[in-house]
Amino acid sequence: MTAAVLPGTAHNGLARGRVELLQFIRDRTAVIFTFAFPAMLLLLFGTIFGDSYEDTGVSVSQVYTASMIAYGILSTAFITMGSGLAMDREDGTLKRLHGTPITSTAYLMGKLILVFVLSIAEVTMLLLVGVLVYDMPLPDASHWVVFGWLFLLSVIACTLCGIAVSALVKRARTAGAILNVPLVALQFISGVFIHPITQLPSWLITVASLFPVKWMSQGFRYVFLPDSMKVYEAAGQWELGRIALVLGAWCVIGLVLCLVTFRWTEKDR
Amino acid sequence: MDVIEVSGLRKTYRGHDAVRGIDLNVPRGEVFALLGPNGAGKTTTVEILEGHRRRSGGEARVLGEDPGTAGRVWRARIGVVLQDADDAADLTVTEMVRHVAGFYPDPRPVAEVIDLVGLTEKSKARIRTLSGGQRRRVDVALGIVGRPELLFLDEPTTGFDPAARRQFWDLIRALAAEGTTILLTTHYLEEAEALADRLAVLSGGLIVAEGTPATLGGRGAAGARVSWRHGGVQHTEQVTDPTELIRKLVAEDADLTTLTVTRPTLEDTYLTLIGDHR
Numbered sequence A: 001m002t003a004a005v006l007p008g009t010a011h012n013g014l015a016r017g018r019v020e021l022l023q024f025i026r027d028r029t030a031v032i033f034t035f036a037f038p039a040m041l042l043l044l045f046g047t048i049f050g051d052s053y054e055d056t057g058v059s060v061s062q063v064y065t066a067s068m069i070a071y072g073i074l075s076t077a078f079i080t081m082g083s084g085l086a087m088d089r090e091d092g093t094l095k096r097l098h099g100t101p102i103t104s105t106a107y108l109m110g111k112l113i114l115v116f117v118l119s120i121a122e123v124t125m126l127l128l129v130g131v132l133v134y135d136m137p138l139p140d141a142s143h144w145v146v147f148g149w150l151f152l153l154s155v156i157a158c159t160l161c162g163i164a165v166s167a168l169v170k171r172a173r174t175a176g177a178i179l180n181v182p183l184v185a186l187q188f189i190s191g192v193f194i195h196p197i198t199q200l201p202s203w204l205i206t207v208a209s210l211f212p213v214k215w216m217s218q219g220f221r222y223v224f225l226p227d228s229m230k231v232y233e234a235a236g237q238w239e240l241g242r243i244a245l246v247l248g249a250w251c252v253i254g255l256v257l258c259l260v261t262f263r264w265t266e267k268d269r
Numbered sequence B: 001m002d003v004i005e006v007s008g009l010r011k012t013y014r015g016h017d018a019v020r021g022i023d024l025n026v027p028r029g030e031v032f033a034l035l036g037p038n039g040a041g042k043t044t045t046v047e048i049l050e051g052h053r054r055r056s057g058g059e060a061r062v063l064g065e066d067p068g069t070a071g072r073v074w075r076a077r078i079g080v081v082l083q084d085a086d087d088a089a090d091l092t093v094t095e096m097v098r099h100v101a102g103f104y105p106d107p108r109p110v111a112e113v114i115d116l117v118g119l120t121e122k123s124k125a126r127i128r129t130l131s132g133g134q135r136r137r138v139d140v141a142l143g144i145v146g147r148p149e150l151l152f153l154d155e156p157t158t159g160f161d162p163a164a165r166r167q168f169w170d171l172i173r174a175l176a177a178e179g180t181t182i183l184l185t186t187h188y189l190e191e192a193e194a195l196a197d198r199l200a201v202l203s204g205g206l207i208v209a210e211g212t213p214a215t216l217g218g219r220g221a222a223g224a225r226v227s228w229r230h231g232g233v234q235h236t237e238q239v240t241d242p243t244e245l246i247r248k249l250v251a252e253d254a255d256l257t258t259l260t261v262t263r264p265t266l267e268d269t270y271l272t273l274i275g276d277h278r
């Protein structure tokens, strides 16, 4: 036996990413729902609440566009990952892979690639609606830099949390229901649907501040709205440093939860 | 050192004893078949050896390592065909085989594997659209694409038509000839007889008989039943060795066009064994 070299994790991870994407685009319902839903919400909200914030010249629809990007990333990363993992456990994908020399890191890398591509597409779609329908001006370069790290941290944090939460999902059929509980609750208290967030009781804002969604939507509002809009934030400031800190912390928490809870097969096997 | 060495293997699911202490040794290059009724513990045993399930007790060594803790180098040396899987429904046969081949250091050529399982015509079809037997052949293809030293097959031919089953047998014989060790479970007794060097019958989590297809459960010593017609009368005799009786019949000028010599089939032996241990 010659000791031929085992293909590396990066190589296998890229191959997984390719296959994940291929499977995703071939499942048309998933494509339509994932992309159309946040865009539809945005169009609905924009139409229902058509007025603007006093003195700032910023329309409510533009604020929704910015906040909705946080929602788009959250729903794409968290749901795709959480339910995708439950599906893979149920249909035997994970078990199949576990019978081969692939590492769990390569498998998760594939999922991460899927989530990144989907999130980029999602954000592009929302921005198109914002720019074309609501005349939202695109920001300058320094704001795009913030967008870059914010997007990266947001996707990673939501993805890792999705993996961790999927450990609670016993049947893929119930995944949607279980995963939507934290998702919907956080949206309402995090200033995504209800803005300014200061309308909420302060204890609720405190609760929301413990989770990443509030910071994500705040961050994306910084990126896409004029500086004058900061007065509508909970602290009256954009708090970029704190945003980075909280999201970074959630990446670490998510990673730890993920490493602790990830299993190739069901627990009692 | 044998490829599979198992002693006192036990598995308990929440108070239910599925495997109750089995010993098993499979030397390199052997084709070993595990038989047994539904729920006997075949899949449990095989999946413990594949590293998919944790054992509750006993010792297991597969290719010299503990399957519960063995790493990816070990997994590159085994091939696994699970009892059931319905993953990768949206990929084509070629895409999936190529994908899995990419995880191994020295995989077989993709087209060759697809041809070996007789799916060349369906190679561009989405797995979702395949028939049950064709789907199963994809599983077999994925199990052998990495050139495993040891191949686990859990009821591999479920849903195969007779021609596909023969083709599969040829494939297994070819793999065995190359030196692949094979652990197979099946409910088809003729399949076990056609392929296995040795086999064991599992019932209620215990091995109730072990041997070669010819000797299992005292089958070799069971003798033969000889029947013939003579003068319009049907005769039947149970003998250990039919030679003597047939010689006598020839001398008597009996009508030998009606002569039959039957030994208990593997299925007869199996059913007796299972009946005894129910």
Ligand SMILES: Nc1ncnc2c1ncn2[C@@H]1O[C@H](COP(=O)(O)OP(=O)(O)OP(=O)(O)O)[C@@H](O)[C@H]1O
Residues within 6 Å of the ligand: A268, A269, B013, B016, B018, B036, B037, B038, B039, B040, B041, B042, B043, B044, B045, B083
């Ligand atoms: N994950 C599990 N949890 C609880 N009990 C299980 C589990 N898997 C198997 N069992 C039980 O263990 C016993 C053996 O099951 P196993 O799947 O090993 O049987 P088998 O011999 O492969 O049967 P079949 O021929 O139907 O495939 C059965 O009684 C089954 O109900």
Ligand SMILES: [Mg+2]
Residues within 6 Å of the ligand: B042, B043, B044, B083, B154
């Ligand atoms: Mg079974």
